[in-house]
Amino acid sequence: xxxxxxxxxxxxxxxxxxxxxxxxxxxxxxxxxxxxxxxxxxxxxxxxxxxxxxxxxxxxxxxxxxxxxxxxxxxxxxxxxxxxxxxxxxxxxxxxxxxxxxxxxxxxxxxxxxxxxxxxxxxxxxxxxxxxxxxxxxxxxxxxxxxxxxxxxxxxxxxxxxxxxxxxxxxxxxxxxxxxxxxxxxxxxxxxxxxxxxxxxxxxxxxxxxxxxxxxxxxxxxxxxxxxxxxxxxxxxxxxxxxxxxxxxxxxxxxxxxxxxxxxxxxxxxxxxxxxxxxxxxxxxxxxxxxxxxxxxxxxxxxxxxxxxxxxxxxxxxxxxxxxxxxxxxxxxxxxxxxxxxxxxx
Numbered sequence: 001x002x003x004x005x006x007x008x009x010x011x012x013x014x015x016x017x018x019x020x021x022x023x024x025x026x027x028x029x030x031x032x033x034x035x036x037x038x039x040x041x042x043x044x045x046x047x048x049x050x051x052x053x054x055x056x057x058x059x060x061x062x063x064x065x066x067x068x069x070x071x072x073x074x075x076x077x078x079x080x081x082x083x084x085x086x087x088x089x090x091x092x093x094x095x096x097x098x099x100x101x102x103x104x105x106x107x108x109x110x111x112x113x114x115x116x117x118x119x120x121x122x123x124x125x126x127x128x129x130x131x132x133x134x135x136x137x138x139x140x141x142x143x144x145x146x147x148x149x150x151x152x153x154x155x156x157x158x159x160x161x162x163x164x165x166x167x168x169x170x171x172x173x174x175x176x177x178x179x180x181x182x183x184x185x186x187x188x189x190x191x192x193x194x195x196x197x198x199x200x201x202x203x204x205x206x207x208x209x210x211x212x213x214x215x216x217x218x219x220x221x222x223x224x225x226x227x228x229x230x231x232x233x234x235x236x237x238x239x240x241x242x243x244x245x246x247x248x249x250x251x252x253x254x255x256x257x258x259x260x261x262x263x264x265x266x267x268x269x270x271x272x273x274x275x276x277x278x279x280x281x282x283x284x285x286x287x288x289x290x291x292x293x294x295x296x297x298x299x300x301x302x303x304x305x306x307x308x309x310x311x312x313x314x315x316x317x318x319x320x321x322x323x324x325x326x327x328x329x330x331x332x333x334x335x336x337x338x339x340x341x342x343x344x345x346x
Contacts, residue, residue: 009070120308133244134190150182
């Protein structure tokens with residue numbers, strides 16, 4: 001049976017999803033939704049004729065879908081999720097689930113109360129390099145992980161054609177649009193929850209963003225693992241520089257490119273040993289793997305990947321970091337989740 005997806009949102013990321021679904025042997029479009037008729041026309045010209053709507057509520061009345069895919073700005077997700085769950089459909093939403101922690105919790109609780117599966121599009125978990133780091137840490141290949149440094153330097157110009165523009169004016173654009181991916185990978189690859197966070201965010205004078213495009217966090221994870229994180233969209237060089245180093249009892253796990261270049265080295269060795277990785281087209285192959293997992297979970301009746309409940313832990317970490325910056329305090333995550341009515345674990 002072909003899995004029917006109602007896609008909502010046809011912007012830059014929406015077109016990526018369009019290519020993935022159009023080429024998928026087990027999925028098809030139940031319909032498409034966008035408030036902009038020009039986007040609908042361009043999408044049809046690229047991917048074919050589908051039932052098209054400018055309104056989600058009308059689309060839910062008119063088409064038969066197996067799930068809804070939200071590729072829309074996060075400030076509209078709560079209202080959209082209410083409509084989707086009222087229709088009794090599973091939902092896969094791009095991250096972040098919302099820009100408000102209480103709204104995100106409302107979406108998760110509503111999904112659970114309606115028994116509607118809810119997944120969040122954390123596709124970077126499906127990168128071969130992310131999967132490999134998770135295995136190396138889980139298997140203690142180089143002994144127990146003790147501390148990590150995660151550095152992401154980029155001069156990202158959102159004025160370029162084809163880029164979404166809402167991050168230019170939103171609060172905490174780096175934290176809620178980019179660092180959220182990185183902090184989620186730290187949780188996922190290390191297989192541990194964050195127990196406490198300290199944070200500083202700021203905006204350099206040359207930034208094109210209205211709010212903080214630099215984030216620095218010190219994370220204390222379960223088991224005493226400490227991670228120092230720095231992420232910026234306003235680097236002083238038009239070259240993306242990335243390094244994620246994990247120091248372990250018997251050596252180091254080192255990722256030196258954003259989507260690849262993973263190596264290990266033992267304490268007494270002189271040279272790095274590359275870790276073989278499957279070939280991957282970033283943003284497409286990893287997203288396709290997420291979609292495959294989502295469809296299979298729905299068809300088999302098992303929990304969906306990257307669940308909304310799990311995403312609350314990453315989103316809570318982002319907002320706890322924002323609070324840490326605002327107050328200058330180290331935030332205890334257990335106390336923060338309790339204060340905001342969140343469960344301790346997914």
